[in-house]
Amino acid sequence: MEVIDSSLIDWSRAQFALTAMYHWIFVPLTLGLGVVMAVMETIYYRTRDVFWRETAKFWMKLFAINFAMGIATGLILEFQFGTNWSNYSWFVGDIFGAPLAIEGMVAFFMESTFVAVMYFGWNKVSKRAHLTATWMTSLGATLSALWILVANAWMQYPVGMHFNPETVRNEMADFWTVALSPVAIMKFSHAVSSCWLLGTIFVVGVSCWYLIKGRHERFALSSIKVAAIIGLLATAIVSYTGHKSASQVAQHQPMKLAAAEGYYHGEHGAGLVAVGMLRPNASWDNLDEGDSGFHWKVEIPSLLSILATHDPQAFIPGIKDILAGGYELPDGGKALSAQQMMQRGKLAIDALRDFRLAMEAADQPAMTDARARLDSNFKYFGYGYLRSPSDLVPPVPLVFYAFRVMVIATAAFAFILLIFLMLGARVTRSRPLLWAGMATVPLVYLASQAGWVVSEVGRQPWAIQGILPNTAAVSKLDVSSVQITFFIFLTLFTLMLIAEICIMKKSIQKGPSV
């Protein structure tokens, strides 16, 4: 019997993670700068002040350099679902393919058509038509993100579908439940507003460089003003949707929440660790009762319970509780242990096997019986592929630290943007503040990546939460093939990134024409 090689799964995951992380370097800037330059061109359209046209044009130039890289990495990402996750593509393609197709038809064409008008059309179309093209480019990019995030949210919270044992796949039952699931709405709002934040921090950082160099002062101060206003709005949305997302995670992905909090033992009135250092050897299977697994931590009492459930005394299960089960669920039921869920998963897989055999034999009563067993256990289908409960625990330190980087950095961005907005032109007097503005640029990229680490690493081992682990989703390929393409992509993307940074640096050094 041929067995799927675990290193194949690791390399396939590594390749997907690599592509996704590179993609997420470029896409947030596209979305963020898109809004900034559209607002600036709108000011130009209303005031007819050439200064604003040239200001918008400068940011468009940086947008264009970045745009191509986003779509290049995005292309690889889309097709990797087929190339590296072929079982996934069939098992959930009936649902997952739809948002991807809609993204192409509705959003990506809009973005890629109007970006050419925006970039090359200054002297070819009217001012109004050009402004429309700029907004359409920004809207297209945002809609593109919407459908991708709908697809991603569905992987985290699969709803609106049923499993069909005759076709051996999940089939869509309600489009709107998929498209408008609360997780999708929060994920979209959170991710897009975080992109606006990244774009505005980028604008502030570049503008600070001009102020330090004593160049293009009006341009820099005007850009900071526009960016700070949009950025503060984005921060408010990021904070609100981040909180709401965490509540959803507590409800639907308790293991992810526990990993993000480094939270091994559940308790009533659970505290939130503001900062802390986990012991490197701490693990769910070697911690005694009362041992939190931290070297040190600063904890705010009851805050985790409040944020997750709005009840200061609510019980929040830790990693050990989730694996052991037996605690009370929000719906009043009792949580199953990992072993029990794995057992139910195996029952579901066995029932599917029986159904398929009965179908081949055209044995209707046996099909009905198998179908009933399958339906009653399908919720745990994916658990049947797991080898041990420890498979369910994601890498806790990575998720824990990434979560803190994301949250603490976002708070810092809000503070800095507020100061810049309040000081206005007086900001030029404070060089440390200008340097701080510049330093936030790499930090915002780090925070942005950290957000996706929390979201994606935190949900391991699942390709589709609860019903399909990575081990059952992967394509059957030679490990060496995936290794070769991994290193090709690594080399190519890294070269492209370095080239982009160099080109951006030259463009910024040259500066705007105002």
Added chain:
Amino acid sequence: MLEDYVLLQHYWWFLISLLGALLVFLMFVQGGQSLLWCVGHTEMERRMLSNSTGRKWELTFTTLVTFGGAFFASFPLFYSTSFGGAYWVWMLILLCFVLQAFSYEFQNKKGNLLGSTTYRVFLLINGVLAPVLIGTALGTFFHGAEFIINKSALVDITAPTISQWSNSWHGLEAVINLWNVCLGLTLLFLSRVLARLYYLNNVDDAAIVARCRSGLVKESVFFLVFFLSFVIHLLLSDGFAVNPLNHLISIEPYKYLNNLLAMPAVLATLLLGVLLLLLGIGLALFSRSKRGIWPAGLGTVLSVLALLLCAGWNNTAYYPSLSDLQSSLTLTNSCSSHFTLKVMSIVSLVIPFVLLYITYAWRALDRVPITEDEIKDDHEAY
């Protein structure tokens, strides 16, 4: 209910075929890249050519992405089988397009790390390899590939892969079939013919126009030789038929010829497409007209559309398995559920609006052909 489902399957195969046909037409961008040094002899000429196709490359790219997304949504078993199995062919195609995406933008920017020539070589690689590889991949729609599908494999928890490739070449074996390569070369020369016609229409430069016209005869002859060879071979070869009652797949002599005879509208589309394509080439060769790209472009879309419809309609297995005939992919056994196809069909109503704004943008940017002065004065030019 069943009839409605079958209709939707055919409708989605039509849309996939249309997207594939549009993609082939838009590969004039690739053709143009492969001609960069043949037609452009000076740096300014190469910049004019680069800017001409450079304002369209996103459309080709987007069509490829949408083609993939639409295939995923409507025929997910093809997506999982072909992409997961013919790994190397698809990866090479993707890499070609990645090279293209950043090369246009980076080629003439200061600080671009690799130098202008390197990026143009990347464009050349994309210009030559992308049509050949896509053509070769499309060839497998008629000549098959080596894979096995076993949906019951999902219950084997140690090896649950449903679609498995039967050889270790993972798609590279497609080039062993000369007819696949023949289709690839057809696409390469078609893209070069279309590129010459597009440049005639889009670039206002006497030297470039003269070189585009002078090279057109040779390119057209190469294209016609490969195209006619492929079509004649296809019409005379066996095909993969599906029994609509029991869904069993069998080899049928002259299947694709029979398909065209059974579907006169598709046959008429193919003939009209070829005529329009020849008309476009003829306009450029035998008159001073610069509008040959339009009949040739429409002809390309119609011809490719007809060939792809021939691959999937009229009870034909559109992705035959050479390892296990009954694993071959058909519209029925590989499509999405009735509900999903219905939802996606409603979404597809936006396509005319998409085509409308693409037409607007195309006209807005191409109303006046590119001149040397425009490139000199335009700071945003590539």
